Amino acid sequence: MAADEIDYNIVFPDASTSERHWQGTKEPVVILLGWAGCKDKHLSKYSSIYSEQGCVTIRYTAPLKTVFISESFGYKELSSTALKLLEILYDYEVENSPVVFHVFSNGGFMLYRYIIELLQSDKQFSSLCVIGAVVDSAPGSGNVRGALRALTATLGPQISPVIRYTLLALFAVSVFLLRVALYPLTKFIHKNHYDAVQDRPPAWPHFYLYSEADQVIRHSDIERFMDSLKRKGVSVDGFDFVSSHHVSHFRDFPQQYTLKCRNFLAACMKDLRGLNENAEEFKEDDSWKGIH
Template sequence: MMKLFRKMLKLIFFVLNKLGFMIMPVRNISCLEVSKNMSILSHEKKNTSVTDFKLDQLQENPLVILLAWMMASKKHTLKYADIWIQKGFDVLTINVNPWQFLWPVKGTQVVAADILKFLEQNKTYSPLMLHGFSVGGYLWGEVMVQMAHNMDRYQHILDRIVGQVWDSAADVTEIHKGVPPAVFPKNKMMARALGKYMLYHLKTFDKVATRHYIRSSQMFHTTLVHAPALFLLSKTDTIGTESSNRRVKDNWESMGIPVDWKIFEKSPHVGHFRKYPKEYTNQLHSFLDTIDISKGKLKQKESEENVNKIKVKQ
């Protein structure tokens, strides 16, 4: 009887996987929606609520800011989040849609401001890790552009970041190649048409789009985040290319930023984990072992003490 029950369970799990459902691990993953673009994933259900990006309870877990690729499904982002949740992190997942990407002033720049607002209002989330995919590098560039306008206000966020992981980071010069297959993964004709439109979009809408992509790219190359970095890429990826990632790597190393570098042989764009799951996970774990997780908390405490000193003097 027990053998029959086990076989039935296996069959149910197999069918659910074929239908595209995510089979949760025993420990479970809870999800708290912060906005239409952001959610917090954690090991246990949080008895808390969000009002205007502020959690009503203090959160003292380390936090991963997971900047997903275009049109990333919840099923796929959960798999990456689970790696970090097993290590005791909460995960802030961030997604943007094609419209927000094409019209950054009313799209990605609004999302970037929301990211800063969340991190500013939930200071006890510390330390912070970045894990960005594809156009997630562009989105983080938009975040840093806004930080650069008011460093006194946002320095505490930079101080809390202890590490950064960039998977298949796509440069602005390759976005017309990266976005179309993400939007139309099974329709090559529509993907080609969107690619042609994006080239037209870049040439035509400089003031409301192209110059913002370029500024974000410049900010990504001259990053405000000096925490150790890990780049994950593939020799066969034509979107997050080795050459464009190497330029970033060289710039960062010239600034004194420690950079780890892993090139997979034949994985597709943002597909390294799917093709090489053990190697990918081991690489993340090894990178995490080299990071001083306590550093973010210490820097945050120093920043708060400095603020209190200023208040006393006043």
């Protein structure tokens, strides 16, 4: 199977938990896309928000080199990863379940961008029922300083200072040239994730979790992005945690974060049930057939 080529984790809830929460309807599948350098033990804490609600959860984090090198230089390596991730739904026969994404930082949002493009353009995936997305600490645009902070945190203290500063210098120069100075030209070859999703946003609802204290992704970037989606008719909501740092909102405010994610999921499922009920009523009422 194509899905075997990527390192992911999928967890199915027990039947009683699913039945208790979803009462005979198909339980949601929540796909969590981790931030650059995220360890699965950290991502699993977020997946428990949903598994405890009887959801199927899929966890995946893109490799560092793909996020910081391939994407920075315009290689669409994550496009094939997006394809493999969506194929997992068919491999485990959950393609008819409602799908929710939980996306972290630019590392997860880069991959989310390609997933959106596949859902919009590929016939196989156009039938998938995506009902919403939670976006944590993303997206950001053209922030070289923030990107350097993210790479510094990802490299960790084990790398020697010489190698560290060499990598940071090379990364800073390349990002500035390709994604800032020359971007008015390079965007015609490869748009960044921020502009690509902003230009062709998906129709499903989005919930943005962010903070003014984030020093990696500017809160103004996220708020500007939210406003752009709203103007295009996308249902968008957000919450500013004010004091928590990058991808640390759950750590600092676990109960509040969990409640907001679960409330968003419940609202998306409620909307889906409403649409299904209206569709069934439309099928049963055949009075429209006589109208010419």
